[in-house]
Amino acid sequence: MLLFAQFNISLADFVILLIGSGIFVLLIYTAIISKISGEGTASLRAIKAAFLLSSPFLILGLIHFPGQEIVCYITSSILILSAIIVVFPFKMKNPPTDYDPSGNIDERDTVFSRNELVPETDKFLEYYENNSKNSILDNKWRALPGLGSPGGTEYDESDFIVSDCYFEGAANLWNLVDGDVSVKKTSESMEMITNYIKGWTEFMGAHSMGITELKPYHLYSVLGRGNRYNTTPENNHKYAIALTVEMNYDLINQAPGSKTIFESARKYFDVGNMAVMVAGYIRKLGYPARAHIDGNYHVVCPLVARDAGLGEIGRMGILMTPKLGPRVRIAVISTDMPLVLSNRKYDSTMIDFCNICKKCSVTCPSQAISHEDRTEINGVCRWQINSEKCFTYMAKTGTDCGKCMAVCPYSHRDVFFSHKTMNFLIRNSPIFRRIAPTLEDALYGKRLEAMKKVSWKTINNRKRK
Ligand code: SF4
Ligand code: SF4
Numbered sequence: 001m002l003l004f005a006q007f008n009i010s011l012a013d014f015v016i017l018l019i020g021s022g023i024f025v026l027l028i029y030t031a032i033i034s035k036i037s038g039e040g041t042a043s044l045r046a047i048k049a050a051f052l053l054s055s056p057f058l059i060l061g062l063i064h065f066p067g068q069e070i071v072c073y074i075t076s077s078i079l080i081l082s083a084i085i086v087v088f089p090f091k092m093k094n095p096p097t098d099y100d101p102s103g104n105i106d107e108r109d110t111v112f113s114r115n116e117l118v119p120e121t122d123k124f125l126e127y128y129e130n131n132s133k134n135s136i137l138d139n140k141w142r143a144l145p146g147l148g149s150p151g152g153t154e155y156d157e158s159d160f161i162v163s164d165c166y167f168e169g170a171a172n173l174w175n176l177v178d179g180d181v182s183v184k185k186t187s188e189s190m191e192m193i194t195n196y197i198k199g200w201t202e203f204m205g206a207h208s209m210g211i212t213e214l215k216p217y218h219l220y221s222v223l224g225r226g227n228r229y230n231t232t233p234e235n236n237h238k239y240a241i242a243l244t245v246e247m248n249y250d251l252i253n254q255a256p257g258s259k260t261i262f263e264s265a266r267k268y269f270d271v272g273n274m275a276v277m278v279a280g281y282i283r284k285l286g287y288p289a290r291a292h293i294d295g296n297y298h299v300v301c302p303l304v305a306r307d308a309g310l311g312e313i314g315r316m317g318i319l320m321t322p323k324l325g326p327r328v329r330i331a332v333i334s335t336d337m338p339l340v341l342s343n344r345k346y347d348s349t350m351i352d353f354c355n356i357c358k359k360c361s362v363t364c365p366s367q368a369i370s371h372e373d374r375t376e377i378n379g380v381c382r383w384q385i386n387s388e389k390c391f392t393y394m395a396k397t398g399t400d401c402g403k404c405m406a407v408c409p410y411s412h413r414d415v416f417f418s419h420k421t422m423n424f425l426i427r428n429s430p431i432f433r434r435i436a437p438t439l440e441d442a443l444y445g446k447r448l449e450a451m452k453k454v455s456w457k458t459i460n461n462r463k464r465k
Contacts, residue, residue: 207245309342323414359440
């Protein structure tokens with residue numbers, strides 16, 4: 001049957017031409033959004049793929065030969081069926097299970113606490129006497145220039161000085177984390193206050209906010225930073241508010257360069273600032289509240305944020321938010337104010353995707369991220385990064401690295417619904433989850449090399465859009 005007799009196009013031709021054009025348009029759209037996102041290589045790859053992948057179908061629809069109609073029908077049917085199977089929201093048979101930690105983390109064992117120990121002091125000698133195996137590991141990074149040091153291979157005077165200023169700014173907030181509680185309790189409803197905090201924090205620049213009951217495993221068993229070293233957290237609060245802020249895509253995308261420590265520090269300061277304001281507000285309303293901010297935590301922020309419904313703990317062992325992946329910084333406010341709790345819904349698809357993807361572990365320059373499935377650690381099935389290897393790399397470069405964060409498929413910038421669409425498909429289709437890492441590599445490559453530096457002018461222009 002001829003659909004458009006004047007063009008000599010049959011229904012079979014029309015369908016295969018439509019598929020070819022669809023592939024072409026989709027890939028050109030990908031090229032445009034990649035270009036807007038600052039991903040020049042991905043944009044070029046998408047243009048090449050647009051011509052290479054669409055041309056066989058366009059040729060098949062335009063060149064007529066004996067049996068061409070049958071070939072068109074078979075090819076179209078296979079393609080349409082495959083596309084439906086790939087995006088169909090099949091139910092997983094055995095989705096990865098959720099877990100709750102069974103014990104508490106001793107903050108003194110974190111590398112950031114160990115980094116604060118001054119050699120030959122009593123604290124230092126006592127710690128390594130009780131933890132001799134850490135001594136060998138820590139000697140490696142102690143022999144290197146160190147985080148934020150001018151000797152680091154990624155040293156940039158301005159970026160490192162500015163990051164120092166932000167870290168100092170965050171430290172200056174420590175005396176605001178707690179304080180006196182007003183004797184007069186507010187008469188406002190908890191719904192109104194919850195909504196107020198949500199709207200206000202969003203206005204201040206928070207990416208997400210959630211509220212959970214404070215659970216025993218959220219607390220460090222012993223504190224390990226600053227003058228709180230060796231003390232146990234006295235925190236009997238019942239609830240906790242978790243806040244996340246977005247880290248700038250262009251700055252993180254330069255990982256592992258000097259801009260990642262800059263952005264890390266800036267966002268610790270920003271989210272810390274918000275947290276102390278919210279804690280102060282709650283105290284003035286007559287309820288106790290304490291902010292947990294950079295270098296001054298009683299709680300393990302990623303676990304609180306997870307239970308507040310802001311994401312899951314992925315392969316990197318940190319919070320993965322559904323929209324920005326790990327490209328966030330977190331702060332927490334613990335309180336007794338009975339705010340409206342967020343309903344956490346465990347998202348097994350994020351863990352399933354981490355099982356398949358492994359992009360962070362392949363890319364990590366220090367091989368600190370496991371390539372294996374989750375394993376049982378202290379009675380809990382999870383991933384744990386090798387923090388000594390990670391910190392050794394940071395001590396060598398002087399920066400926060402952040403390469404894992406930059407390459408994570410969840411971290412992409414959303415331009416014209418591109419990222420939202422990919423996330424929707426990843427969340428809903430187990431088959432799409434299995435092919436997404438291959439598509440990601442085809443477009444962006446594995447990104448094993450250091451990423452390109454971007455000028456302030458470009459960054460500021462993109463920020464304005
Ligand atoms: S890069 Fe892949 S494996 Fe790593 S955290 Fe992101 S989604 Fe998970
Ligand atoms: S920050 Fe860098 S070194 Fe550390 S785990 Fe991520 S990629 Fe590896």
